[in-house]
Amino acid sequence: MKTSIATVSVSGDLREKLEAIAAAGFDGIEIFEQDFIAHDGSPRDVGNMVRDHGLEIALFQPFRDFEGLPEPLRAKAFDRAERKFDLMQELGTDLVLVCSSVHPQALGGIDRAAADFRELGERAARRGLRVGYEALCWGRHVNDHRDAWEIVRRADHPNVGLIVDSFHTLGRKLSPETLRGIPGDRIFFVQMADAPLIEMDLLYWSRHFRNMPGEGDLDVTGFLRAVLAAGYQGPLSLEIFNDQFRGANTAQVARDGYRSLVALMDDVRRTEPDLPQTLPALPPRVRPEGVAFVEFAAQGREAQHLAGLLDTLGFARAATHRNKALTLWQQGEIRIVVNEETSGHAAHAWNARGTTVCDLGLAVSSARDALARATATGAEPFSQPLGIGELDIPAIRGLGGSVLHFIDSGSGLDRVWEVEFDPIPGADLAGAGLTRIDHLAQTMSYEDMLSWTLFYTAIFDVRKSPMVDVIDPDGLVRSQVVEAQDGALRITLNGADTHRTLAGRFLADSFGASVQHLALESADIFDTAARLAARGFEPLPIPANYYDDLTARFDFPPGLLERMQAAQVMYDRDSRGEFFQLYSGSFAGGLFFEILQRSGYGGYGAPNAPFRIAAQKRRLGPKGMPAR
Ligand SMILES: O=C(O)c1ccc(O)c(O)c1
Ligand SMILES: [Mg+2]
Numbered sequence: 336m337k338t339s340i341a342t343v344s345v346s347g348d349l350r351e352k353l354e355a356i357a358a359a360g361f362d363g364i365e366i367f368e369q370d371f372i373a374h375d376g377s378p379r380d381v382g383n384m385v386r387d388h389g390l391e392i393a394l395f396q397p398f399r400d401f402e403g404l405p406e407p408l409r410a411k412a413f414d415r416a417e418r419k420f421d422l423m424q425e426l427g428t429d430l431v432l433v434c435s436s437v438h439p440q441a442l443g444g445i446d447r448a449a450a451d452f453r454e455l456g457e458r459a460a461r462r463g464l465r466v467g468y469e470a471l472c473w474g475r476h477v478n479d480h481r482d483a484w485e486i487v488r489r490a491d492h493p494n495v496g497l498i499v500d501s502f503h504t505l506g507r508k509l510s511p512e513t514l515r516g517i518p519g520d521r522i523f524f525v526q527m528a529d530a531p532l533i534e535m536d537l538l539y540w541s542r543h544f545r546n547m548p549g550e551g552d553l554d555v556t557g558f559l560r561a562v563l564a565a566g567y568q569g570p571l572s573l574e575i576f577n578d579q580f581r582g583a584n585t586a587q588v589a590r591d592g593y594r595s596l597v598a599l600m601d602d603v604r605r606t607e608p609d610l611p612q613t614l615p616a617l618p619p620r621v622r623p624e625g626v627a628f629v630e631f632a633a634q635g636r637e638a639q640h641l642a643g644l645l646d647t648l649g650f651a652r653a654a655t656h657r658n659k660a661l662t663l664w665q666q667g668e669i670r671i672v673v674n675e676e677t678s679g680h681a682a683h684a685w686n687a688r689g690t691t692v693c694d695l696g697l698a699v700s701s702a703r704d705a706l707a708r709a710t711a712t713g714a715e716p717f718s719q720p721l722g723i724g725e726l727d728i729p730a731i732r733g734l735g736g737s738v739l740h741f742i743d744s745g746s747g748l749d750r751v752w753e754v755e756f757d758p759i760p761g762a763d764l765a766g767a768g769l770t771r772i773d774h775l776a777q778t779m780s781y782e783d784m785l786s787w788t789l790f791y792t793a794i795f796d797v798r799k800s801p802m803v804d805v806i807d808p809d810g811l812v813r814s815q816v817v818e819a820q821d822g823a824l825r826i827t828l829n830g831a832d833t834h835r836t837l838a839g840r841f842l843a844d845s846f847g848a849s850v851q852h853l854a855l856e857s858a859d860i861f862d863t864a865a866r867l868a869a870r871g872f873e874p875l876p877i878p879a880n881y882y883d884d885l886t887a888r889f890d891f892p893p894g895l896l897e898r899m900q901a902a903q904v905m906y907d908r909d910s911r912g913e914f915f916q917l918y919s920g921s922f923a924g925g926l927f928f929e930i931l932q933r934s935g936y937g938g939y940g941a942p943n944a945p946f947r948i949a950a951q952k953r954r955l956g957p958k959g960m961p962a963r
Contacts, residue, residue: 338596339393339572340589341365341526347585349374349381353388359589359713363393365526365572366426378425386427393570394467394524395423396432401455402448402468402486403441403476409451416455420462430465430523432498435474435483443476449489456492467498467523472507473538480504484517496523499562500574502530502541505553511561519566526574527599529553545575547595549792550785555599560607571596579782591786594713598793617711618704620796623697623824626772627742627749628663629853630672630694632681637690637923641673644922647872648855649766649863654756658722663756667770669855670696670752679719680738690923692850694738695775697824702729702741702748705794712793726751734777734787735848767866773856773931774818774825774939778838779848781813781830787848788828791817797824806945808952809835816939827939837948840955841925852927854939860915860932864902867930874903875918875927875954881905881946905943911935918947920954927951 338361342352349370356364364385374381385392398419401412423431433455452468459466470483477483480499487497499522504511514522529551530544548555559571573592580588601617604610633641642652645664653665660675674681674693684693699705706729710716717730717738728748733739742748779787788799800816810833818825829851831839841851857863864874882900885891889908899906899915907914912935919928931940940947 336568336600337362337393337570338593339363339365339570340592341367341394341396341572341574342370343367344573344575344577344580344592345585345588346581346583350384351585352589353385353390355585355589357388357390358586359593361390361589361593363391363570363572365394365396365432365574366392366428367396371422371426378422382425382427392426392428393572394430394432395419395426395428396434397469398431398433400436400438400441401433402436402451403443404436404438404451405440405442408438408440413455413458417458420459420464423464424462429463430467431459432467432469432524434469434471435477437471437473437475439475441475445482445485445489448477448486449491452486452490452495453492456490456495460492460494465494465496465523467496469498469500469526470503472503472541478503479507479509481509481513484521487521496521498522498524498526500526500528501548501553501555501558502526502528502545502574505555505558506530506537506541511554511558514558514561515564517565519562519568522562522565522567522569524569524572525559525562525567526572527555527559527596528573528575529555529595542576543578545577546580546785547573547575547591547789548599549595550591550789556602556606559599559603560610563603563610564607571600579785583782587786590713591789594789594793597712598789615711618701618708621705621708621741621794622700622796623819624700625668625698625823626775627696627698627740628670628672628694629692629772629775629850630661630674630681630696631690632674632685632688632693633690633923634675634677634682634685638673638675640922641690644919644928645671645673647867647870648919648928649769649866649870651762651764651766652759653762653764654752654758656756657724658755661756663752665762665764666766666855667764667768669769669772680717684737688846688849690926691845692737692926694740695733695850696728696740696742698749699741699743701745702743703746705729705741705743706731709794714790714794725755733790734779734850737849767870767872768857768859768863769855769930770858771856773822773854773933774816774827775850776827776829776852776854776929777848778829778831778841778851780842781832783848784813784815784828784830788815788817791826795819795824803941805829805941805948807836807838807948808945809833810839812836812838814939814941814944837925837951837955844924845926851925852929854916854929854931857930857932860904860917860930861898861902863930863932864904864917873920875920875947875950877903877905877946877950905940905947907936907938907940907942909936909938911937914938914940916940916943918951921951925955
């Protein structure tokens with residue numbers, strides 16, 4: 336199935352758009368009229384420029400306010416159409432999108448509109464062109480694809496067909512099942528867009544908030560299933576009007592678009608197996624089994640400082656790498672690698688950012704499938720030269736240039752610790768009772784959040800939670816979770832808008848997006864807190880007001896509140912269970928650790944975040960330096 340994207344979906348001038356769209360892997364474009372008019376080259380030049388990029392112009396759009404007009408407006412509309420037909424022939428495209436009229440003088444009536452389209456079809460046919468009719472969901476008389484189809488059906492002209500757009504159908508809460516009965520060859524073009532569920536005016540929602548399939552909340556899979564079940568075989572095209580995308584990196588938005596279409600087509604292939612298999616086959620979304628390791632790049636005094644912190648957190652130096660300056664720190668199932676190499680990926684990361692998480696190892700069901708799925712959806716594979724006896728562990732580029740390694744047991748990659756490392760005898764792996772990584776928090780610019788959410792949801796079998804607002808004393812941070820059904824992998828993505836928030840400062844100080852905190856699980860947080868205190872760990876101090884408020888919100892058994900306050904433990908509860916959390920101070924420009932205990936609780940302590948952030952900021956001076 337051919338893929339396409341409307342030029343309106345990405346930023347830049349027409350040349351920049353075409354370069355990014357071609358590089359992302361699309362077959363064609365919908366040329367949006369404004370993009371053409373703004374360009375200073377003839378229609379013929381534009382057509383050639385598009386084809387020089389290896390792209391075809393699948394559609395010219397939009398032609399507005401055509402149908403249902405009284406004379407003399409009607410004759411004028413046909414004249415306008417003839418001018419656009421001239422243009423299309425120069426550009427080298429045969430299909431125009433006519434969207435349903437919003438003209439104040441447009442008259443209703445299915446037969447009147449059908450007659451207009453029959454005549455337009457006649458005129459188009461004389462030139463070998465085709466006309467597609469799309470119901471805008473805010474159209475004056477036609478705002479439902481079923482009415483648009485009825486007009487097309489009655490126009491009864493081979494050069495007149497229907498164009499459907501997932502936004503107009505799903506945004507209006509029309510069932511996509513109503514598309515199944517339309518003959519597939521009468522559907523001339525299919526536009527795909529998703530959107531977050533927000534109650535607002537349809538036109539405003541459509542023009543500003545559309546996003547890539549899978550980035551929003553609409554049933555885009557159900558929509559495409561129905562369209563393909565109807566027998567549609569034309570291109571699948573993205574038409575995304577989004578304020579953020581208009582200002583974002585052109586190449587990235589184009590890549591995200593391509594990623595979203597590949598994942599969408601794969602979802603449809605899996606859920607509608609009776610369809611003709613014209614869709615690409617790729618491995619299913621990969622089930623994450625856990626975080627196999629977190630690797631920090633650190634050198635010199637920073638590495639020593641990190642080692643000291645890991646020691647107070649109860650980690651033991653468990654092994655050293657045979658060829659490289661890597662130390663494995665372990666506690667329970669948690670493996671933290673400190674990489675002090677002076678060349679290679681980690682060294683680059685350290686040179687650019689200072690101490691930073693340069694690599695994540697994810698345990699997956701199949702590392703090979705994970706790599707295949709990731710690269711098919713547009714992720715960049717990563718490799719560096721292997722030393723003697725080292726395992727070739729599949730990897731891709733992740734957030735902010737970091738690396739994501741895939742480890743499985745099936746191909747023996749989980750033996751990397753024995754194969755590549757020498758154990759340090761006598762390491763105490765029980766430490767402070769921390770058992771596993773509960774979640775990783777990655778901080779990024781707000782405008783990159785949709786992109787990274789899509790990255791994870793396209794590759795992994797994870798669900799995304801609703802976005803929540805986290806209140807920082809100096810701004811808002813948006814937080815979105817992607818998590819495996821069983822919690823084996825949980826990543827919180829935090830999007831900062833300004834540099835004044837704690838997350839924003841971290842983004843500036845660490846020169847880009849990366850892991851800002853690691854949350855480590857304990858089965859008994861009070862026991863862990865006592866053991867940590869004995870090792871010299873200092874928890875983040877939480878103000879007394881917080882605990883006064885807790886007593887107002889919850890009933891506690893006698894003594895619990897006092898224990899929490901003594902250990903600087905914060906608390907939350909949901910319908911499933913209880914949650915306890917405490918924090919370390921920050922290090923290396925704003926990284927920190929969280930220690931938590933959950934008993935059934937499904938969240939991340941969002942109600943506590945404003946007070947935690949305020950406490951962290953108190954400990955930082957005005958320029959983000961530790962106050963003590
Ligand atoms: O917002 C619009 O006007 C508009 C134009 C063309 C389309 O295909 C569409 O879905 C919306
Ligand atoms: Mg559309």
